[in-house]
Amino acid sequence: MWFKHLHLYRLHDAPSLTADELLAALDEQAFRPLGESEAKRLGWQAPAGQGGSRRLHELQGQRLLTVARQERLLPASVVREAVESRAAEREAAEGRPLRRPEKQALKEQVYEEFLPRAFVRTQRIDLWWDTRNALIGVNASSRARAEDALDLLRQTLGSLKVTPLATKVTPTRAMTEWLSQPSARPAGLELGDQVELKSTTGDDSVLRGRQVDLDGDDIQTALDSGRQATRLAFTIQDAVSLVLHDDLALKSLRFADAVLDEAAENETGDDPELRLETDFLLMTQVLARSIEQLIDWLGGEASPAAPTP
Incomplete structure (x- = not known):
């Protein structure tokens, strides 16, 4: 259940749907396998997989939906x-x-x-709808896949006004400052060991480092030459580690052992839906706090552009 990646969107003029009304809409767009002449199809499936029957789980204002995306691979x-x-x-x-x-x-x-005759690939895309904070997070490896899920939700609801979450200070500016000026790092931020630095001199070269000392001389020399950070690994409040990208995507999410231990302590037996709900609620609590903290570190949320209806 634990998300690996997260693309964040601000929801505008959120539709006031009850859980039952949303579930009915999801059922109308339920996933069905591809027909022989179809190249791609998306639909809603039960987040608990074969062990579940409901296409929507809602707990304390947090909604979990899952898209099944199926496509034929024809090179x-x-x-x-x-x-x-x-x-x-x-x-x-x-x-x-x-x-x-x-x-x-x-x-x-x-x-x-x-x-x-082409091979068929099926992918799962989880969507987290935080109704309390008017935020949508999509657990997808790419922005394109996240947009696929939003398009299906828009089709399901008839309208969905969202914009990618944006902050007053760009991630690139903040990450570069955190690397080059240790004193500027906010309390609660602990650097990891991954970084991507892009040249600003026009050659578009990229320097990537894994398992490196981000306070080491090599990184500082690269920054002094004018490179800027476009990806950076760090931990937020000892709760979740991630790699922040320049488009505010959160990749390679890893939850702290203390969080996973708490989930294990709340183990609910063999019921897959109850187990999923327990993990989901705990995960979203951690994510909501971490995202709020990250937005604060990035100067607060920027005024959004005109949303896409």
């Missing part, structure tokens, strides 16, 4: 090779080069023919 190189082979055969048989519309039609034919 472009496979399609291209088949198109080139068939085009060459037709050109030889007809004694003329194929026109662009003919090649495009051939490409569509190959794609439709190969698609039903």
Whole structure:
């Protein structure tokens, strides 16, 4: 249940739906497997997986929803090779080069023919809706996957006005300052051992370090040369460690042993839904405090741009 990554969004004019009303809407967009001619499909599934039956869990204003994203994997190189082979055969048989519309039609034919035989990949995307703080967090490895989940929620609700969470001080500026000026680091922040530094001199070079001393001479020399931090690993209040990205994405989340021990102490037996709810509530409590602290360290929340309806 414990999130690995988190993309954060501010919710504007949140729809006033009861849990039952939201659940009914989710059921209408329930996941179903791909048809043979479909390349991608998204739908809502039970967060507890096969051991659960409910598509929504709500506890103390915290909602958990799960998207199942299924797609067929058809490499472009496979399609291209088949198109080139068939085009060459037709050109030889007809004694003329194929026109662009003919090649495009051939490409569509190959794609439709190969698609039903392509491998199918299914991914899970968890969505945390904090109704108390009008915040949505998506547990996804990329911003594109997070947007997929938001698009499905928007389709489910009819409207969803959200903007990526933004702060008055950019993560890049703050992370660079924390690295270059130890005295500027806020209390409760403990540096980790990962960093990404990008050049500001126009060559776009990137320096990445893992398991390195972030207060070491090599890092300081790179900063003195004008590089800026675009990723930085640190721990917030001894509760959760993460890698902060320049777009405010929280990656590689790891919860402290004390938090996981508390979850183990609250173990609720073999009921998968009850166990999920126990972990989810504890996790969101830790995340809500940590996000609030992080926003404060970054100068507070910035005024959002116009939300997407």
